[in-house]
Amino acid sequence: MATVASRTHSPGTDIFATRHGAFVVRSDLGCFLQTLDFRSGQDIKVWELHPACRGGDHYVGDPSGSAVYLLRGDAFFKVVDLSSEPPTSALPLHPNCQGGDHYAFCEDRFFVFFLTRSVVLSVADLATGSSAKEISLEPGFADGLYYYGSDAAHLACFRMDAENGLCGHLWSTAGRKEVFSVHPDVLSFLPGGLAVLYGPSFGVWECVKLMSNVTDLPMPSSQDITRKVGYSKSAFSPKFSISGSLDPESLTISLLQAQFLLPAAYGGIGLQTEQEEWEEVAEEEEPLRVILQSRQKLYWWQYCLGLGKEPVLFCRSLKVTRSSSPPTHVPLPLADS
Known part of the structure; x- marks a missing residue:
């Protein structure tokens, strides 16, 4: 817990x-x-x-x-x-x-x-x-x-x-x-309070695109990959009245960033997220042009962070693998020790 x-x-x-x-x-x-x-x-x-x-x-x-x-x-x-x-x-x-x-x-x-x-x-x-x-x-x-x-x-x-x-x-x-x-x-x-309320932080690679060639010959493929980028404002909305130069959105982002920065004992994941896109989540399309070899499959993965079971931050990092197993690399910098 x-x-x-x-x-x-x-x-x-x-x-x-x-x-x-x-x-x-x-x-x-x-x-x-x-x-x-x-x-x-x-x-x-x-x-x-x-x-x-x-x-x-x-x-x-x-x-x-x-x-x-x-x-x-x-x-x-x-x-x-x-x-x-x-x-x-x-x-x-x-x-x-x-x-x-x-x-x-x-x-x-x-x-x-x-x-x-x-x-x-x-x-x-x-x-x-x-x-x-x-x-x-x-x-x-x-x-x-x-x-x-x-x-x-x-x-x-x-x-x-x-x-x-x-x-x-x-x-x-x-x-x-x-x-x-x-x-x-x-x-x-x-x-650590957000993790007590909603569940501990997690980081996961999600498969956003699968491209496959079922033929015995190399095949060029041109497709669009659609992914989310940004953070989900609907996931957490603290009921705070804000004073001075603060604003509710900046406070929410600061609380989430601080939560992800904490070690696992306090429901964090020990990662710095300030460099990510902390704007309202939006969908982006990116064209993909590859040559798929015979019987080849390519998996496109996107890294995201969340609390409990709820995705919160959709990162820009994309990774491609030939296996259905997600990447093991963590694309975000670790918290300062």
Whole structure:
């Protein structure tokens, strides 16, 4: 089963909540999603991420206020809007607060998750490390993909459930626990989410033309080959309201390109597709003129990518074989290692 890529395996991706809603940051795509809450997926909007707010290691929201803390390296900024330029001055992270796997804000305190030790450090201030308390992370919450402060009293994490898919898990220091399903439109915005919804990526050679000579003599043949080129817009249509210079089509293409780029563990295929024709799929005809030898068959193949069972991207690559077995060569560049 495909799974959502964790924050560790998708740098620049994070989730958080403020009093303005719940957010998913996709720094790699240069945008972020805002919704009323992850459960309902109401009032989803996608905003452009300010260039100076890209490349953050962690994004931490105050669920009771408007502040967002952008952590980068051993320093952090306090911002109120990720679509605007952040302040130029940064505060240093206290040494005890550096190197966390995840960060969250809840109960007017910061929580730094060190998953390898199953320890959570709670501090009043990231810069001073004051009022530090160390608590053990329950084993059931040690395999979260993303951690955040859900509200003033609850920490939360996203985890993959074998039966229910991506779920949110809330808990409090008082011991209260709750589980909820993450809305599909939110899921589709997360790295690997499209494969969880629609099925893992695939790449396949499809036979688009068979030419054969059933005689005992060489025979010239002139035929047209019809093939599709581009991507199928009808396959996926996220229900996002777009703001700023973004547009829905560009966002959909970016999400698909990022999905195909992921490794197989996250439902990707590890291929770069930016150089392909990302226009609405259209049919093209190409004339073929060959001399078929006696009893010869020629198979013409086209490479395409898809999700689940649905073809999405019809590539320009064509290959001809004398066998009915498809080519084994992958015509697209591999993802950077």
